Amino acid sequence: METRAAAKRKANAAIVVVVEKQHPKRQRVVLGELPNLQNLIVSKIQNPRKEKLQCRKNPNANKPSPTNNTLSSPQLDGSYVSDIHEYLREMEMQKKRRPMVNYIEKFQKIVTPTMRGILVDWLVEVAEEYKLLSDTLHLSVSYIDRFLSVNPETDPPSVDEFCSITDNTYDKAEVVKMEADILKSLKFEMGNPTVSTFLRRYANVASDVQKTPNSQIEHLGSYIGELSLLDYDCLRFLPSIVAASVIFLAKFIIWPEVHPWTSSLCECSGYKPAELKECVLILHDLYLSRKAASFKAVREKYKHQKFKCVANLPTPPYVPSCYFEDQ
Amino acid sequence: MEKPGGGGVLSAKEAFEKLEKVGEGTYGKVYRAREKATGKIVALKKTRLHEDEEGVPPTTLREVSILRMLSRDPHVVRLMDVKQGQNKEGKTVLYLVFEYMDTDLKKFIRSFRQTGQTVPPQTIKSLMYQLCKGVAFCHGHGILHRDLKPHNLLMDPKTMMLKIADLGLARAFTVPIKKYTHEILTLWYRAPEVLLGATHYSMAVDIWSVGCIFAELVTKQALFPGDSELQQLLHIFRLLGTPNEDVWPGVSKLMNWHEYPQWNPQSLSTAVPSLDELGLDLLSQMLKYEPSKRISAKKAMEHAYFDDLDKRHL
Numbered sequence: 209m210e211t212r213a214a215a216k217r218k219a220n221a222a223i224v225v226v227v228e229k230q231h232p233k234r235q236r237v238v239l240g241e242l243p244n245l246q247n248l249i250v251s252k253i254q255n256p257r258k259e260k261l262q263c264r265k266n267p268n269a270n271k272p273s274p275t276n277n278t279l280s281s282p283q284l285d286g287s288y289v290s291d292i293h294e295y296l297r298e299m300e301m302q303k304k305r306r307p308m309v310n311y312i313e314k315f316q317k318i319v320t321p322t323m324r325g326i327l328v329d330w331l332v333e334v335a336e337e338y339k340l341l342s343d344t345l346h347l348s349v350s351y352i353d354r355f356l357s358v359n360p361e362t363d364p365p366s367v368d369e370f371c372s373i374t375d376n377t378y379d380k381a382e383v384v385k386m387e388a389d390i391l392k393s394l395k396f397e398m399g400n401p402t403v404s405t406f407l408r409r410y411a412n413v414a415s416d417v418q419k420t421p422n423s424q425i426e427h428l429g430s431y432i433g434e435l436s437l438l439d440y441d442c443l444r445f446l447p448s449i450v451a452a453s454v455i456f457l458a459k460f461i462i463w464p465e466v467h468p469w470t471s472s473l474c475e476c477s478g479y480k481p482a483e484l485k486e487c488v489l490i491l492h493d494l495y496l497s498r499k500a501a502s503f504k505a506v507r508e509k510y511k512h513q514k515f516k517c518v519a520n521l522p523t524p525p526y527v528p529s530c531y532f533e534d535q
Numbered sequence: 536m537e538k539p540g541g542g543g544v545l546s547a548k549e550a551f552e553k554l555e556k557v558g559e560g561t562y563g564k565v566y567r568a569r570e571k572a573t574g575k576i577v578a579l580k581k582t583r584l585h586e587d588e589e590g591v592p593p594t595t596l597r598e599v600s601i602l603r604m605l606s607r608d609p610h611v612v613r614l615m616d617v618k619q620g621q622n623k624e625g626k627t628v629l630y631l632v633f634e635y636m637d638t639d640l641k642k643f644i645r646s647f648r649q650t651g652q653t654v655p656p657q658t659i660k661s662l663m664y665q666l667c668k669g670v671a672f673c674h675g676h677g678i679l680h681r682d683l684k685p686h687n688l689l690m691d692p693k694t695m696m697l698k699i700a701d702l703g704l705a706r707a708f709t710v711p712i713k714k715y716t717h718e719i720l721t722l723w724y725r726a727p728e729v730l731l732g733a734t735h736y737s738m739a740v741d742i743w744s745v746g747c748i749f750a751e752l753v754t755k756q757a758l759f760p761g762d763s764e765l766q767q768l769l770h771i772f773r774l775l776g777t778p779n780e781d782v783w784p785g786v787s788k789l790m791n792w793h794e795y796p797q798w799n800p801q802s803l804s805t806a807v808p809s810l811d812e813l814g815l816d817l818l819s820q821m822l823k824y825e826p827s828k829r830i831s832a833k834k835a836m837e838h839a840y841f842d843d844l845d846k847r848h849l
Binding site: 287288291292295296299383384387388391395396397398399 | 675
């Protein structure tokens with residue numbers, strides 16, 4: 209009999225295939241062996257928060273929000289921007305498009321939050337290796353969480369049913385079979401918005417108002433967004449909340465002495481700073497490696513020059529609580 | 536009937552009786568069929584899944600996931616169910632179960648051409664309004680169709696209801712727009728920016744197609760019937776004039792831009808003589824060279840051309 213861990217690996221291979229088909233001209237990958245889970249130490253949260261930073265008003269806090277044209281390429285008619293955003297916000301709340309928040313505790317006998325983190329960290333490497341879009345990575349993780357939410361105890365097929373297995377890599381027929389199972393299980397609801405869906409819009413608004421090079425906010429946002437994938441705790445939050453919190457934290461990292469949240473960001477995201485507090489603090493812990501410190505792939509990836517080395521940017525050890533008060 | 540992807544106990548073979556083959560696509564055949572339990576007529580789109588090859592074809596995957604996102608708009612064809620079955624060789628087959636529509640706009644236009652009749656102006660107006668409404672719905676939900684043409688617009692000739700179908704090439708787009716492949720869209724309805732190799736494009740490509748369909752409804756002939764990418768561009772340039780940096784900033788930087796023969800723009804009324812002034816105005820806004828200047832589907836619905844249309848049942 210195939211082990212349950214192997215069955216999970218096969219499912220993950222199929223998930224990458226499903227997502228990749230939605231991004232044509234990308235090479236597909238089949239996942240290999242996950243690292244050994246024994247003796248894995250996940251660092252505890254240290255450094256109690258202290259407050260030293262002075263809270264300053266953001267000079268841009270009450271600037272009018274940018275016109276719709278700044279949120280998009282010239283070909284995108286501005287009148288659709290808010291329609292699409294509204295629809296995505298509506299869609300992200302649909303139960304069928306979200307993983308169950310505490311599915312590991314409720315259902316999973318095998319998968320643990322640590323194992324999930326290892327898998328996601330490894331998927332980041334796969335995405336880098338094959339130059340996959342950030343959207344692909346976010347969708348893959350979303351499908352995995354949703355699949356594991358509705359398949360608590362998948363009985364793996366017997367070895368006899370496999371055509372050939374070498375080096376823990378499944379042949380195409382096996383991955384295709386699993387792909388069909390995943391699609392059936394998720395009822396073909398593959399169009400769910402992810403953190404990266406919302407990040408682009410919020411990053412555009414942030415860089416437009418702040419007159420910052422878009423790439424710095426974008427790269428830092430992508431980095432924190434991918435860090436959020438590592439943390440099972442982040443499943444509690446809607447993707448739009450995570451995306452808004454990512455931008456909040458990114459702006460805090462770049463300008464720690466200026467209030468990160470502007471009226472434009474508030475208007476375009478629909479969130480006030482207080483609503484982001486819990487998520488921002490989790491992301492801040494991830495950024496400082498106070499959580500998920502053993503997962504290196506995301507951190508190594510964003511130390512590269514092509515991402516402007518954003519993983520090396522310093523940040524204060526705490527976020528002043530006054531930044532979470534409404535302006 | 537169960538909801539899409541419900542994976543009910545009955546296989547496609549048990550649940551449906553195939554009546555006739557009505558079409559064939561890249562990945563399989565389309566049948567008119569009867570649901571045995573209810574007697575309801577449906578369209579079955581059969582997709583071969585070669586398990587030794589690549590699994591569910593990307594077009595099918597995109598079409599199903601996008602139709603699942605678009606829920607139930609009256610002007611987008613309804614996906615009623617997804618069923619798995621097996622063919623004679625025992626290979627897995629996926630059946631997409633759609634509501635059945637009697638005809639499509641291509642056949643509808645052909646029937647008028649064959650009898651020498653013109654499509655009544657109010658019928659054109661109604662069909663165009665429904666098309667704009669369906670496209671606006673897709674665009675408002677972040678979906679780009681990318682292959683709008685008369686053949687992909689299904690119709691009920693009794694009620695004159697029109698529905699957008701065949702979302703196999705559609706993309707759910709995000710803001711800002713990603714680079715897309717330009718090898719899409721049937722040649723005759725392909726926007727000039729796609730023909731010229733633009734990799735960043737958006738809703739405007741669908742609006743160009745809508746404009747071409749509008750003209751075809753009026754004249755019963757394709758507006759730009761090119762048989763190659765170059766010929767397609769030349770057809771467009773002959774009518775609308777060869778574009779330059781003044782009318783379309785950035786055009787000369789597009790990948791496929793060359794020195795083309797220089798034509799002056801003609802009046803659209805030379806190509807679509809029987810269309811009234813308001814119709815010509817709307818058409819001209821749909822066929823603007825610069826994509827950002829092209830009218831949106833949402834704005835098109837508000838155009839004065841549609842003012843005298845009874846929109847209550849559309």
